[in-house]
Amino acid sequence: MREIYLDYNASTPIDPSVANAMRPFLESTFGNPSSSHWAGNPAKAALERARAEVAAALGCAADEVIFTSGGSEAINLALKGVFFSLKGKGNHIITTAIEHPATITTCKFLEGLGAEVTYLPVDQHGRVDPDSFSRAITSKTILISVMHANNEVGTIEPIEEIGRIARHHGVLLHTDAAQSVGKIATAVNVLGVDLLSMAGHKFYAPKGVGALYARRGTPLEPLIHGADHEHGRRAGTESVLLAVALGAACTLARDLAPMDRVRRLRDDFWRALQHQFGNHVVLNGDPEHRLPNTLNVAFPGYVGADILARLDGVAASTGSACHSGRVELSPVLKAMDVDPDVGMGALRFSLGRATTIEEIGIVVDRLKNVFTAGSVPRRDDLARDSPRRMN
């Protein structure tokens, strides 16, 4: 059974160029980048080279890049860092209902500390209306946080328009770019953002490294206090190994040309599914403003996890999540007001640079076999309220 990986939005393999860049730091170069001697100097030089590579992918200055342990930490630093710095000025944060838990949970935590958070709704494609920010901003608003692209359905948010509104009102704007780096352009000055977070393992770096871009002058209380690493914004001796990996992955990410091929494959995939299943398959997400690699489809009347469990050897995700023993519609599909009968049957396929047309053909065939075998239970056949565990 050939294993096929179509879950690149969950994580990517390490690219060989990234692994090669890391090798010297696994095998020989070990100095502390803060030490000014023969062992520390090359480590410091590599760290700063990596920072410049990250900055080049974002079109910012190197000193605006803070290395973190991943996307979640970068988001926490952006939201808590601004809140702790500006809480004398205001306590209002605006975000959307479809953010990643790294944002939603951080907002909930800050609500416990006195923040007021507005969770703006999205349309049926998962897009937020930029005008809703103008209406939501008050004299207490200190920060807007909106994801650049959604992880489940791939919808790209109108960050540039939101940026113009944020600047007009003197409010800081953070974007969670965990899913967009390496897939679409992420130049911070084009987007008009003050803060941008990224997660290395979503674009061919290892897990455990990410970065936060913070525009010069952005007030940011550190989460980790200590010595003055990262210009006093994140204490702790930097992992040169992981920073170098992120830098190499950012260099790879700057070349978006391979995404044209991925987009064509993704569109071929969708056409093949429509050909095979007609109106028994539905597209979730924005048909136009969508990541080039993401295909979230639903088979109305079925449960995504039931389909996936029978799709041998295929790594993909479902649009439902298991809570307290029940399979529930994901908060993202819920916020998009997707009919539960449709949304429960959602599957997310996310393609990557290594995906081939043969793999797409095999997955379409396996899907066809799963349905012709008639082994997938229909939702109506299931006692709707009975607790079901995801497998």
Ligand SMILES: Cc1ncc(COP(=O)(O)O)c(C=O)c1O
């Ligand atoms: C949109 C989005 N934001 C944030 C994160 C969190 O990144 P990490 O798991 O690297 O901390 C993810 C990862 O799933 C994501 O998809």
